Amino acid sequence: MLQHHFKAIFRSFLNRKVFSSLNFLGLTLGMMAFVLILEYVSYHYSFNQFHSQLPQIHRILLSNGEQANEWVPPMLAPAAKETAPQIEYFARTMDQIGGLVQVENPENKQLKSFKEEDLLYADGSLFDIFSYPFIQGSQPAQEFTVALSASTAQRYFGASEAVGKELLLNNQFGKHLYTVSGVFQDIPATSDYQFDLVFSLNNFENPATLNGSGWAMLTHWNFSAYKSFVLLAPGQQKEAAESVLQPLTANMPDYLGNEVKLQPLSEIHLGAGLSGSIPSFINIQFLYLLLTIAVLIIGIAWINYINLSTAIGITRAKEVSVRKVVGAGRGQLSIQFLGEALMMNGLAVIGSLLLVDMIQPYFNSMLDVSLSIGLLFNSWDLGLLGLALLLVGMLLSGGYVAYFLSKRNPIEMLKGKFSQTKGGLMMRRGLMVFQFIVSISPVSYTHLTLPTKRIV
Numbered sequence: 001m002l003q004h005h006f007k008a009i010f011r012s013f014l015n016r017k018v019f020s021s022l023n024f025l026g027l028t029l030g031m032m033a034f035v036l037i038l039e040y041v042s043y044h045y046s047f048n049q050f051h052s053q054l055p056q057i058h059r060i061l062l063s064n065g066e067q068a069n070e071w072v073p074p075m076l077a078p079a080a081k082e083t084a085p086q087i088e089y090f091a092r093t094m095d096q097i098g099g100l101v102q103v104e105n106p107e108n109k110q111l112k113s114f115k116e117e118d119l120l121y122a123d124g125s126l127f128d129i130f131s132y133p134f135i136q137g138s139q140p141a142q143e144f145t146v147a148l149s150a151s152t153a154q155r156y157f158g159a160s161e162a163v164g165k166e167l168l169l170n171n172q173f174g175k176h177l178y179t180v181s182g183v184f185q186d187i188p189a190t191s192d193y194q195f196d197l198v199f200s201l202n203n204f205e206n207p208a209t210l211n212g213s214g215w216a217m218l219t220h221w222n223f224s225a226y227k228s229f230v231l232l233a234p235g236q237q238k239e240a241a242e243s244v245l246q247p248l249t250a251n252m253p254d255y256l257g258n259e260v261k262l263q264p265l266s267e268i269h270l271g272a273g274l275s276g277s278i279p280s281f282i283n284i285q286f287l288y289l290l291l292t293i294a295v296l297i298i299g300i301a302w303i304n305y306i307n308l309s310t311a312i313g314i315t316r317a318k319e320v321s322v323r324k325v326v327g328a329g330r331g332q333l334s335i336q337f338l339g340e341a342l343m344m345n346g347l348a349v350i351g352s353l354l355l356v357d358m359i360q361p362y363f364n365s366m367l368d369v370s371l372s373i374g375l376l377f378n379s380w381d382l383g384l385l386g387l388a389l390l391l392v393g394m395l396l397s398g399g400y401v402a403y404f405l406s407k408r409n410p411i412e413m414l415k416g417k418f419s420q421t422k423g424g425l426m427m428r429r430g431l432m433v434f435q436f437i438v439s440i441s442p443v444s445y446t447h448l449t450l451p452t453k454r455i456v
Helices: 002-015 017-045 076-083 150-157 201-205 238-251 284-325 330-367 374-378 380-406 410-414 422-440
Strands: 057-063 087-094 099-104 111-116 119-122 134-137 145-149 166-171 174-184 197-200 227-232 259-264
Touching: 017 284, 017 330, 017 374, 057 076, 076 087, 076 227, 076 238, 099 150, 111 150, 119 201, 145 150, 150 174, 197 201, 227 238, 238 259, 284 330, 284 380, 330 380
Parallel strands: 119 197, 145 174
Antiparallel strands: 057 227, 057 259, 087 119, 087 227, 099 111, 099 166, 134 174, 145 197, 166 174
């Protein structure tokens, strides 16, 4: 029996090549767009999830009641550690500082120069808070020490061990010689904070090492030149820490803010709203909009499949009526039509995945991101949602077509009255109107733009 149904389905596809091709193309393109958008959304949902202590990591913010700022004075973080027993570690970071790095070529003893943009000054405790595991050595805890990413160490020193080697950094803080204390794994692309070199902040305790840039001194309460992070002890809540940190604002000028806030790292990438006061990297409403567009696109593809299938059903009226006359029950016809729908959708799923694989490099290049099908497996919530939507859509679209074609009276169909049924006609018209409404609706906001990559 099963073999008979497969033969009937295959024969139906061959006998209606144009109709089958149109349905296959429409479903394939709709599913391809759905998968690509779901990949992009999953990519942003996966940011910062690799940190083993993610629930405990928070960024220190200063707020004036209307807007919060991630730039804080360097004295705030150590003072917060002393004030709030809930805080286990703190780390201050200074970014947006480039420089010229020179290292000695081990082969000819000549200096090699590298212009670096992604360098960071930070407390060594940064590596106690974030999950940036070391391959060699350890964090830059001493003065004039630096930690390198694995790819940077390879660029500078090739295959030889980098720990213990020296490099010369020349930037606005002057020219200083640093010793490599360790090499850490390259930071994943799904991290909001990207850097290749981490220089010890201990240098700035000595004003002589600042080359006249007094604003960078670690003893300042008046300049907000640093981003600071804290790690709460296990089981501690940020509200309890925030409640004891508020008096610290008395040490700062009013224009820096009058309230200390702790923002969970898990909430840094996806902001809560369009006009949220807390800084973030991308608006979560933008992702909701993309998910809505993805659902509408694949919904239009299924509606198109239903319209074409029910319209072509008029030409299949005699086939259905003859099969009923010779004894085929409604259940048997439903199984055949549902099988056709599921097979068509199944082939479209395969075709869409092949198309996604083909255009993935161009799509990634256009958005300047690293997307792949694997992201859907890393984000189980979205992956399962997408799979469930596909299955439900396939069953509903195929089930309706099967029900519509199998319920007709054989006598009416033999008399050619199939096309005059008001129910089917109204359904097709309603679905077409819905398609047009979706296609012309203003489903995008002009003030929402694709996010740009940011560095800590």
